[in-house]
Amino acid sequence: MxxxxxxxxxxxxxxxxxxPEFHQAVTEVFESxxxxxxxxxxxxxxxILERLVEPERVIMFRVPWVDDNGDIQVNRxxxxxxxxxxxxxxxxxxxxxxxxxxxxxxxxxxxTFKNALTTLPMGxxxxxxxxxxxxxxDSEVMRFCQSFMTELxxxxxxxxxxPAGDIGVGGREIGYLFGQYKRLKNExxxxxxxxxxxxxxxxxxxxxxxxxxxxxxxEMLATKGDSLAGKTIAISGYGNVGTYFVQKAVExxxxxxxxxxxxxxxFDPDGISGEKLAYMxxxxxxxxxxxxxxxxxxxxxWRPETKxxxxxxxxxxxxxxxxxxxxxEDAAALVANGCQVVCEAANMPCTSEAIHVFEEAGVMYAPGxxxxxxxxxxxxxxxxxxxxxxxxxxxxxxxxxHQIMTGIHQACLEAAERFGSPGDYATGANIAGFLKxxxxxxxxxxx
Amino acid sequence: xxxxxxWASKELVPxxxxxxPEFHQAVEEVLESxxxxxxxxxxxxxxxILERLVEPERVIMFRVPWVDDRGEIQVNRxxxxxxxxxxxxxxxxxxxxxxxxxxxxxxxxxxxVFKNALTTLPMGxxxxxxxxxxxxxxDNEVMRFCQSFMTELxxxxxxxxxxPAGDIGVGGREIGYLWGQYKRLRNExxxALTGKGxxxxxxxxxxxxxxxxxxxxxxEYLATKGESLEGKxxxxxxxxxxxxxxxxxxxxxGAKPVTLSDSSGYIYDESGITREKLAFVMRLKNxxxxxxxxxxxKYPEAVxxxxxxxxxxxxxxxxxxxCAFPSATQNEINDRDAAHMLREGVHLVAEGANMPTTPGxxxxxxxxxAVIIPAxxxxxxxxxxxxxxxxxxxxxxxxxxxxxxxxxxxxxxxxxxxxxVAAERYGLENDLIAGANIAGFLKxxxxxxxxxxx
Numbered sequence: 001m002x003x004x005x006x007x008x009x010x011x012x013x014x015x016x017x018x019x020p021e022f023h024q025a026v027t028e029v030f031e032s033x034x035x036x037x038x039x040x041x042x043x044x045x046x047x048i049l050e051r052l053v054e055p056e057r058v059i060m061f062r063v064p065w066v067d068d069n070g071d072i073q074v075n076r077x078x079x080x081x082x083x084x085x086x087x088x089x090x091x092x093x094x095x096x097x098x099x100x101x102x103x104x105x106x107x108x109x110x111x112t113f114k115n116a117l118t119t120l121p122m123g124x125x126x127x128x129x130x131x132x133x134x135x136x137x138d139s140e141v142m143r144f145c146q147s148f149m150t151e152l153x154x155x156x157x158x159x160x161x162x163p164a165g166d167i168g169v170g171g172r173e174i175g176y177l178f179g180q181y182k183r184l185k186n187e188x189x190x191x192x193x194x195x196x197x198x199x200x201x202x203x204x205x206x207x208x209x210x211x212x213x214x215x216x217x218x219e220m221l222a223t224k225g226d227s228l229a230g231k232t233i234a235i236s237g238y239g240n241v242g243t244y245f246v247q248k249a250v251e252x253x254x255x256x257x258x259x260x261x262x263x264x265x266x267f268d269p270d271g272i273s274g275e276k277l278a279y280m281x282x283x284x285x286x287x288x289x290x291x292x293x294x295x296x297x298x299x300x301x302w303r304p305e306t307k308x309x310x311x312x313x314x315x316x317x318x319x320x321x322x323x324x325x326x327x328x329e330d331a332a333a334l335v336a337n338g339c340q341v342v343c344e345a346a347n348m349p350c351t352s353e354a355i356h357v358f359e360e361a362g363v364m365y366a367p368g369x370x371x372x373x374x375x376x377x378x379x380x381x382x383x384x385x386x387x388x389x390x391x392x393x394x395x396x397x398x399x400x401x402h403q404i405m406t407g408i409h410q411a412c413l414e415a416a417e418r419f420g421s422p423g424d425y426a427t428g429a430n431i432a433g434f435l436k437x438x439x440x441x442x443x444x445x446x447x
Numbered sequence: 448x449x450x451x452x453x454w455a456s457k458e459l460v461p462x463x464x465x466x467x468p469e470f471h472q473a474v475e476e477v478l479e480s481x482x483x484x485x486x487x488x489x490x491x492x493x494x495x496i497l498e499r500l501v502e503p504e505r506v507i508m509f510r511v512p513w514v515d516d517r518g519e520i521q522v523n524r525x526x527x528x529x530x531x532x533x534x535x536x537x538x539x540x541x542x543x544x545x546x547x548x549x550x551x552x553x554x555x556x557x558x559x560v561f562k563n564a565l566t567t568l569p570m571g572x573x574x575x576x577x578x579x580x581x582x583x584x585x586d587n588e589v590m591r592f593c594q595s596f597m598t599e600l601x602x603x604x605x606x607x608x609x610x611p612a613g614d615i616g617v618g619g620r621e622i623g624y625l626w627g628q629y630k631r632l633r634n635e636x637x638x639a640l641t642g643k644g645x646x647x648x649x650x651x652x653x654x655x656x657x658x659x660x661x662x663x664x665x666x667e668y669l670a671t672k673g674e675s676l677e678g679k680x681x682x683x684x685x686x687x688x689x690x691x692x693x694x695x696x697x698x699x700x701g702a703k704p705v706t707l708s709d710s711s712g713y714i715y716d717e718s719g720i721t722r723e724k725l726a727f728v729m730r731l732k733n734x735x736x737x738x739x740x741x742x743x744x745k746y747p748e749a750v751x752x753x754x755x756x757x758x759x760x761x762x763x764x765x766x767x768x769x770c771a772f773p774s775a776t777q778n779e780i781n782d783r784d785a786a787h788m789l790r791e792g793v794h795l796v797a798e799g800a801n802m803p804t805t806p807g808x809x810x811x812x813x814x815x816x817a818v819i820i821p822a823x824x825x826x827x828x829x830x831x832x833x834x835x836x837x838x839x840x841x842x843x844x845x846x847x848x849x850x851x852x853x854x855x856x857x858x859x860x861x862x863x864x865x866x867x868v869a870a871e872r873y874g875l876e877n878d879l880i881a882g883a884n885i886a887g888f889l890k891x892x893x894x895x896x897x898x899x900x901x
Contacts, residue, residue: 054510054522
C-alpha cells in the first residue's frame with residue numbers, strides 16, 4: 001500500500017471507528033490506486049484522498065409517520081452527498097433495517113467511482129432509511145415516503161442531486177417520493193430516476209443492470225475468444241437485477257441454474273427460462289414471496305440456509321444479492337467446482353479475502369462498480385431524456401447502454417494495463433474512476 | 448423509573464447510536480427527571496414524544512476544506528445538529544475544538560433544547576461546530592476556515608430558521624468572519640448569528656449576560672429564604688467571561704467573592720476580591736493572556752495554589768463560604784468536593800459552567816441540604832440575551848444597557864419561578880435539577896403535541 005494512502009486510511013479509521021463497511025470500501029479503492037499515487041505526487045499535494053473520504057455533505061433526519069393502527073413511528077433518514085466533482089450527486093435510496101451511516105458512506109463512496117466509469121456527468125451519493133417496507137401496507141409505505149421526502153426535497157433537485165431506487169425502493173416507492181416532491185416544489189422535473197414510463201421514466205431502466213452485467217460478461221469472455229453460449233451460471237437473488245440478467249443470458253445461449261434469498265437457495269439444473277423465468281420475474285416484484293416458492297412450484301431442490309456458491313458447479317458466478325455474500329470459503333468452493341468468471345451484479349458482494357482467492361486461482365473477476373454500472377448509466381440516460389423533455393425508444397436506450405458497458409470494459413482494461421496490472425478489472429476500474437474524479441477536483445480548486 | 452423512560456434511555460438510544468456516550472448520558476439524565484411526568488401523562492407515550500425528542504430533526508455534517516498559511520490544504524469536518532424546532536427557530540452555539548464529534552454535538556444540542564425552553568423566549572435547540580483547532584492558527588487561517596465553514600452552513604441557517612452563536616473556540620473574531628461570509632453569500636443583512644459586535648447588530652450586555660444571570664437567579668433563590676447576597680462569602684471557579692461577570696455582579700450586590708482559578712491553579716483571597724482587583728483580573732485574562740498565579744504577585748495578601756490532579760479533589764472548594772459559583776468546566780465538583788463544601792457552610796451552588804457537578808456530588812449536596820441551581824437554568828442568561836439580540840435585530844432597533852439588563856433580570860426571575868413550581872408540582876421540592884428538566888420538557892413536549900406528527 002502507498003504510504004499516503006495508508007496514512008489517510010488510518011486517519012479515517014481513527015476518526016470514524018464505527019464504520020467498518022466504509023473502511024473496507026476505502027481500503028479496497030486506495031490499494032488499487034497506489035501506482036497512480038507513485039507516479040503523481042500532485043494528488044497528495046492537493047490532499048485529494050483526504051477530500052475524497054470526507055463526504056461533501058451528510059444529512060441525517062427524523063422521519064415520523066403514522067402506521068395503520070394509528071401508532072406513531074419514528075425512523076431515521078440519510079443522504080450522503082459524497083462528491084460532485086463531475087456532475088450532480090446521483091445514487092440510490094435504500095430502505096432496509098440494516099441502513100446506517102457506515103453503509104450509506106460506503107455506498108456513496110463506491111457510487112462516486114462507478115458513476116465516473118459510466119462516462120456520464122454524475123457525482124456520487126447514497127441515501128435511505130432504516131425503515132423496513134416488508135410487511136407494511138401500501139398506505140404505510142406511502143406515508144413513510146411522504147414524510148421522508150418532506151425533508152429530503154430541500155437537499156435534492158434535477159441539477160443538484162438525483163436519487164434513484166435501491167434495496168426496498170422500487171417503482172412504488174419512487175412514485176410516492178416523486179409525487180410528494182412535485183407537490184412540495186410545484187415543479188415537474190427529473191429529480192428522481194426509476195420513474196414510471198407514464199411520468200418521465202426511461203425504457204430499459206428496469207432491465208438495465210441485468211442487461212449491463214450480461215453485456216459486460218460477454219466482453220470479458222470475448223477477450224479469451226469465448227462467449228456466453230453453452231455456459232452454466234449461478235446467481236443468488238431473484239429481484240430486478242437477477243431476472244433481467246437471466247433474460248439476457250438465456251438470449252445469449254447460457255443456462256442459469258439457481259436463485260436464492262436470505263432463507264436459502266433453489267437449484268434448478270435444467271436452467272431458468274420461459275414460464276419459469278416469467279414466474280421468477282413476478283415472485284418478489286409482484287407476489288413478494290420467498291425464493292423457496294420457486295423450488296416448490298417447479299419441483300426442484302431447495303437448500304435452506306445455503307448459498308449457491310457452496311455446492312453448484314458453474315462456469316460463471318454472478319452474485320446478485322447483498323454485500324459480502326461471497327466469503328473466502330464460498331470462493332474456494334467456486335474455484336474447486338471449476339468456476340472461471342465471477343462478475344458482481346450486487347454492490348461489493350465479494351469480501352477482500354474472496355477476491356484474493358479468485359486472483360490466486362486465476363479466475364476472471366469483475367467488480368460491481370464496473371459490471372453493474374448499467375443501472376446507473378441508464379438512470380443517467382433517464383436524466384438526459386427528462387432534461388430535453390423527449391423520450392428515446394427501447395432500441396435507442398439499449399444501444400446506448402450496450403455501448404456504455406463496452407466502454408467501461410475497455411476503460412478498465414486500459415487503466416489496468418497502463419498502471420502495470422494487465423487483466424485486473426478491479427484495479428483498472430478503481431484507477432479509471434479515481435483519475436476522472438481526482439482530475440476534476442484538481443481543476444476546480446479547494447472546495 | 449418510568450418504563451417508557453427506561454426503555455428510551457437504556458435501550459432505544461444505545462442501540463440506535465452506539466459510540467455516543469455523551470449523548471446517552473444527557474438523555475438519561477433528562478429522562479430520569481421527567482419520569483414522574485410520564486407516569487402521570489400517558490399521552491406523551493402515545494404520541495411517541497421521547498422517540499422524537501432523541502432523534503434530531505436534522506443533522507448536517509460536511510467537508511470543510513481550506514488552505515493554511517504555508518499553502519497546504521487542510522480538511523476538517525463541520526457539524527450542525529438541528530435538534531428540535533417545536534418552540535422557535537433552532538438556536539445554539541458553534542464549537543471549534545479538536546474534541547468535537549457527533550456525540551458531543553448531539554449532547555449539547557439536546558441540552559440546549561431544554562435550556563432554551565426555560566428562557567421563555569421562542570428558541571428551538573441546536574448545536575454545531577468543527578474539529579478545527581483555532582489554537583496556534585493565524586487570524587488569516589481562522590478567517591479562511593470560517594469562510595469555508597459558512598460556505599456550506601449558510602444554506603441551512605437564517606434569522607427565522609436557525610441562528611447559531613459562539614461557544615468554545617468561537618468568540619467575537621470568529622462570529623465576525625462567519626457573519627461576513629454569510630452576508631456575502633446571501634446579500635442580506637439579518638440576525639443570522641448572535642454574539643455579533645455592537646456596531647453590526649450585537650446586543651449590549653451580551654458579554655455580561657451569563658455571569659449576571661447566574662447571580663440574579665441565586666438572588667431569587669435566597670429571597671425565598673428571606674436572605675440576600677449582602678455579606679455572603681462566595682467561591683467562584685474559572686476566570687473567563689462567566690467568572691468575571693459573576694464576580695462583578697456579586698460585588699454590585701454586596702457579596703464577598705474570595706476565589707478564582709484557571710487550568711494551572713487557583714487563588715484564595717480571604718479579604719475578598721474587590722472591584723480594583725477584578726479590573727486587574729480582567730486586564731490579566733482578556734488583554735495580557737496571563738495566568739491567575741500573577742494575582743498573588745500583585746496582591747500578596749492572597750494565596751495561590753497550583754492544580755494537583757493527584758489530589759482527587761479541588762481545594763478551591765474547601766474554604767469557608769455560603770455560596771458556590773462553579774464557572775470553569777464540566778465535572779469540576781466531585782463527591783469529595785461536595786463533602787468539603789457542606790463542611791465549610793456552602794448551602795447554594797449555582798452552576799455557571801455546563802455540567803460542573805458530578806452525579807456523586809449532586810447526591811452528596813442534596814443529602815446535606817444544599818440546593819443546586821442547575822446550569823440549564825442558572826446559565827441560561829447567555830442564550831436568553833442572544834434571544835434578545837434576535838429581537839433587536841428583527842425590529843431593527845437596539846436597546847440600552849438598562850433595558851437589556853432589566854429584561855435579563857426578569858427572565859432569570861421567571862426561570863426560577865418556573866423550575867420551582869415544576870419541582871413542587873411533582874413533589875420534588877428543592878430538587879431544582881428535576882424542576883428544570885420537567886419545566887423544559889413540558890414546554891417542548893406540549894408544543895410538539897400541538898403541532899402533530901412532524
